[in-house]
Amino acid sequence: MSEYTPLEEYGAIGNLETTALVGADGSIDWCCLPKVSSPGVFARILDPGGGHFSIRPTAEYESEQAYLDETAVLQTTFETDSGTVTVTDFMPFVGEEDPSNPKVQGIYRRVACTDGEVELDVEFEPRFDFVRADTHVESTENGAVASGDGKRLFLVSPTDLDVNDAETTATATVDLSAGEDRWYVLQYGMEVPTDDDRCELLLEETASYWQEWTHNCGDDCPHEGYAHDLLTRSAIVLKLLTFRDTGAIAAAPTASLPEVVGGVRNWDYRYSWIRDGAFTTRALVNLGHEREAREYIEDFLQISRERDPAEIRPLYSLDHGDLEEETLDYFEGYRGSTPVRIGNQASGQTQLDVYGELILSVYHLAQAQNELAAADWRAVKDIADYVCEAWDQTDAGIWELRDDQRHFVHSKVMCWTALDRALEIAEGEAFDAPVERWSEVREEIKKTTVEEGYDEEWGSFTQSFRNEQLDASVLMLPLSGMLPFDDERVQSTIDTVWSELGRGNGLVRRYQDDPLPGEEGAFVVCSYWLASCLALSDRLDEAWEVFEAANEHVSPLGLLSEEVDPDSGDLLGNFPQGFSHLGLITAALYLKAAEEGEELEDPLSVRPFDDDDAGRGSISKS
Template identity: 50%
Template sequence: MAVTEFEAYPPIEAYGVVGNLETCGLVAPNGSVDWFPFPHLEFPSIFAAILDNERGGRFRIGPPDPFETDRRYVGDTNVLETTFDTPNGTATVTDFLPPAGRVDHPKKVLYRKVTCTGGTVGLEVELDPRFDYGHAETTIEPVEKGILAEGTDERTLLESPIDLEIEDGRITGELSLEAGETEWFLLRCTGAEDANTDPDAALEETIEYWTDWAHSCDPDDDCAFEGPWHDLVVRSELVLKLLTHAESGAIAAAPTTSLPETVGGVRNWDYRFNWLRDAGFTVQALMNLGTADEANDYFDWFMDLCQADGPASIQPLYSLHGESDLAERELDHFEGYRGSRPVRIGNEAAQQRQLDIYGELLLAVDEMYRHGRELNDEEWDRIRDIVEYVREVWDEPDAGIWEVRGGNEHFVYSNVMCWVALDRAIAIAAGGDYDAPLETWRETRETIRTDVLENGYDEDVGAFVQSYGTDALDATGLLLPIVGFLPFDDERIQGTIDAIEAELVEDVFVQRYNGDDGIPGDEGAFVLCSCWLVNALALSGRVEEAQSRFESLLEYLNPLGLIAEEIDPENGAHLGNYPQAFSHIGIINSALYLGYVRGREASGPAPMGIRLGDPVVPPEA
């Protein structure tokens, strides 16, 4: 427990997250909801104090004076409890939204339960709605059920057990509770003003939904995720579900925008969208956790996207509703988290050419197919079109997986993933007797492999490099054996692992690359890349070293089990958008690999890269 006062900008890792499978809110340790886009993640915010303390808006319930705070989720749920320990007593604020379509209570209500568990506690209430990222004019007036705030298109009704005052566009109040007393505050958002609610029943059913959904196993089960990290894997699974859109099945990279990769820097991006590059490893994580429905929904969603206008039109990322126009713009009126500007909404990387996405899509298709998902004729036609397109464009430059803004290059990983697209499609076609020009595909696959080996491996460096003609290293080199491009015992793979350890690793953290990307400033170490190193070491037979690294990395998760996109190696602070889906996917898959190499059984076919010394796809394919 830490002594906490009001902080304009708490550390990123201090936040908890709640949501309803359509949007999420970030709750600070002082009881302030500092981020809440509505009605969906990629929509404008009602509260954005995390991006501008003065102009962003918040909804706070907390003590007026310094206090000690403790945070926890109620069991394996996304119901958050923040407990305040003051000199005179203790109180807990319980925050949640009912999951959309899963609980028989309105999803557009943020429930805040306040309970005094000892002594007497005084609390302040502050509601400061700032619709449309603070752009909209807001009117506030008392109504029969509470206080109504309206913007241009949105409105909120705060249903309160206490009298509230309106002053300078803010709604404030005070309450005092004694041991055993409970009060409810309901923030009813557009469409839920008149909905019938039973707060206690809503809480009970929300807890029941998450508890029933989360991965569980008996002590006698041979769980692939068994180990000291099992509970953190479950929390990572709950984060992924929280970021999954109930209508489409798409999974957001993060619920936030513009949390900086360096405090005060310009590397601030909007991550409230779905990146297709996440597909393969996401499906692997979901299927091995036993969440087949979510994996199938996600699979169906991106297969529909592939149907739209042909392979050439497939974007690296889409909105959670499948929209392609993600025009990037800056919110000049926001100062940014701790002065980190610009604050961006939208993401122009959607318009980049990233050839790696085709291989990542085929990884996901192959993963589903190996788990028993049959492909219908229409789906196979789309896959075949993708492979034929890859045959045409694999040797053209692109922006790469890291979305560089310094010009297109021949990235090694992009070419390897084009190889993967052909490789997995060949395996599926041969195994399922699907119509395909297998000899032509095999010829192209071998052509790509030869090209990468000749131009992507640097003898002087002793490693695969980031792009043709450079000596820069890239953490994606750790994935080459996992996707089956070369076996783990190949000296070029082991040399790449050693070179990355020497050049990109600091303590347990791995940088993405050491080349120029056309963007000024520095960044933290990528959590996902640190997981890739764990996987590469484990599958190379260096299991004890891998486990030690993994356990050290897990120490940087916050007490709630959440982690951001990056970590500052110097002080352990979280950086970038938060919580980050790919970071949590990395944790799940690293636990899976460590479990598997120690003799645990996966719930289906062996994970990618698990056959030591052999390609993933059988030679006969």
């Protein structure tokens, strides 16, 4: 098996259309073009021959990565015996067409020597369509061009590039002295003339965009002082995962990074899950970024308007295209983990919880903006009506288990939440609704869930009705408001999840086991759910203990993976993972609210409600 770069040694850059992973060794090992769900051009993270674009010293070096403050502009600094060089990587945004200032999608890499002298190797080795298409590389007047699968990728290089005999790779060696810099510009689809001044301008514009966006939460930042840097980085990650054309939000920018090294839990997360997107929009709304929430919700409400709620899928491609799952049998897989999958057959599953999460997002955005359009209400009403009919069915659940469907407690909780918040919207906005029916079904869901989902021997709610499998997703039960935090069953559930699923070091497994072979790592978001529940239970010391311990597993760049190996501490799963980052944001805001004694009438909103407001009225902006 080949040697692979640890996930914690990657940084992510992007342009709201796609994302690239850049290693601390100066190699871009993952990038799909033109969008994040397109076939990979650089995929060495999944196989040594998957394609890469590297710039690194020829001599031995030590490296360190850092983002420019509050941006997605990444800098990798190499220290050698002879000198120091920094590679700055970013992806400019492709704006409206301007003939006088054309922009194309690409990656810009500035190489600057700050001390001494450094010799660098440049290696350009793209592989179109995950290596399934023949790639042909040839020299050009400005550098090199790669062709394959009917697409072209240009590398504008300040130095001559040598193409190998097989015409698959272009390389160069460049010497830099202190004060010198060079720009390497990767352009997809077409080549646009560029020069150093233009590159510097794009760098300045890109950095300014991110800094202005991060400050958009207002002067009274809701997370000031509470893990501020981690929350800012998490917000930037969530923004990176948004797709500007539709408002859809990808769960992660990568595919098939394993939840178990050498195992089969390797899934493609480059798509928009209703669940993940709904949680993400709530996190962004709580930080004051309402535009992204509006765009996402409008995207999925449009889907809801166009089809029966029963036909709504749990996930979609970013442009609502098909999602067939297939395997790349010729790929070795990250650290030997096969099969390598692209596409995701979970799109055909029934996951009843997504209806609650979608209505929750609409509810929180309506509270933040103090309004809800009538057309949006019609979509919400149709979904709530469908929940009344479907809540007592089995489904695949939040973890998308591929064995028999069950009555998952989390799914029932979210069906209850769908009706609860739909009733709140109807009352607050004076919309017409079958209030009596929704109220009766809401109470029936609660009664059934409490009776069938709680196990007296465990002293805990369990994964599904009348089984003994523990599952951290039941922590959403008190967070949803179905039961109060001072309920003995809630407190016992929190303690049982912590003692039985906790792995120490702030890590929590999502459940005890599943039908797939191998034991997976600890699921990062579950740690933040636990910290959130402890904070809202007025168990602040314990909440801080879990929160700070979980934060020890953030990468040096502030990025979170899906899972963590509790023994080695290795990051596992697709990376960076939006679900993990939104968990961190929410837990930090819960801790802030608890520390400051704020009353949260609706815990999932995080932002406190004004005491003078009736019911679940407008959310305080303080």
